[in-house]
Amino acid sequence: MNILCATSGVGNAGIDCSDVRAVYRIDFPPSIGDLSQECGRAGRREDATPDNFVYQVAICLESFLHIFRRINHPETRSADASYQKFQMQELMDVASLLSSSVHCYYTRIEQKLGNPYVSIEGEQTRCGSCPNCLGNNLFPFVSKDGLKTILFDIFLCGPHQITERRTPQRVWRSIRNYPNSGPMILKSRSSKTIPPLGTIKKIMFQLIASRIIDIQFDTNENEVLLGLRKANDTNTELAMNVDSFWHSTVNLSA
Numbered sequence: 001m002n003i004l005c006a007t008s009g010v011g012n013a014g015i016d017c018s019d020v021r022a023v024y025r026i027d028f029p030p031s032i033g034d035l036s037q038e039c040g041r042a043g044r045r046e047d048a049t050p051d052n053f054v055y056q057v058a059i060c061l062e063s064f065l066h067i068f069r070r071i072n073h074p075e076t077r078s079a080d081a082s083y084q085k086f087q088m089q090e091l092m093d094v095a096s097l098l099s100s101s102v103h104c105y106y107t108r109i110e111q112k113l114g115n116p117y118v119s120i121e122g123e124q125t126r127c128g129s130c131p132n133c134l135g136n137n138l139f140p141f142v143s144k145d146g147l148k149t150i151l152f153d154i155f156l157c158g159p160h161q162i163t164e165r166r167t168p169q170r171v172w173r174s175i176r177n178y179p180n181s182g183p184m185i186l187k188s189r190s191s192k193t194i195p196p197l198g199t200i201k202k203i204m205f206q207l208i209a210s211r212i213i214d215i216q217f218d219t220n221e222n223e224v225l226l227g228l229r230k231a232n233d234t235n236t237e238l239a240m241n242v243d244s245f246w247h248s249t250v251n252l253s254a
Contacts, residue, residue: 012037018045022054028063031090032097032112050129059098059138061201064208065168065224067091072217095209101139105130139202146184147203150175155228166226168204176200
């Protein structure tokens with residue numbers, strides 16, 4: 001087997017070969033364009049099917065945060081403020097797409113790229129091979145009420161409120177170590193009192209991608225900070241009360 005390790009600049013646009021059977025991205029994709037281009041490197045044979053070519057992406061909270069820091073860090077960010085804003089929008093678009101447990105990835109990518117030949121209404125055009133089309137849930141089933149209770153407590157006012165700087169590490173530790181957090185969040189009799197760290201990170205990624213948890217970069221301390229986002233500038237209601245998130249992004253248990 002011949003394996004080529006390449007940066008995204010080479011891997012997503014510089015290779016046009018019908019012998020490429022699989023493409024693996026090991027860090028978080030910074031844009032929808034990267035996803036589309038890299039997927040297009042595989043399966044360029046006329047007889048290509050989802051059974052004999054593959055494109056896999058690592059969806060990882062830490063990798064997402066690494067890209068976020070790189071875009072915003074004074075030493076690595078673009079000097080062009082408008083381009084930096086564009087990079088952030090691209091990154092959040094990818095996060096929103098990958099965090100969905102309902103929508104066909106292919107349809108959403110084509111929608112973002114403006115493909116007029118893909119039907120978006122009702123998503124009649126589905127690829128049939130992405131995790132969501134196959135019913136392979138990448139994210140855990142969560143309880144809205146339980147998660148709301150925990151987030152209000154640790155962010156706003158409660159005995160478990162985070163009083164230090166709310167870094168991602170402190171937030172996921174606080175959620176995981178919250179009393180009886182497993183059954184509260186996952187709503188399952190078999191849920192452990194302390195849920196796996198990986199499960200908490202997946203839920204945090206969804207909350208950030210859906211803009212329920214706000215993410216900012218403190219240039220003075222050079223660190224990422226988290227907070228709860230308001231639904232709008234004039235309303236104290238939190239964005240986490242907007243039902244569209246819970247119905248379209250997070251799988252709700254009974």
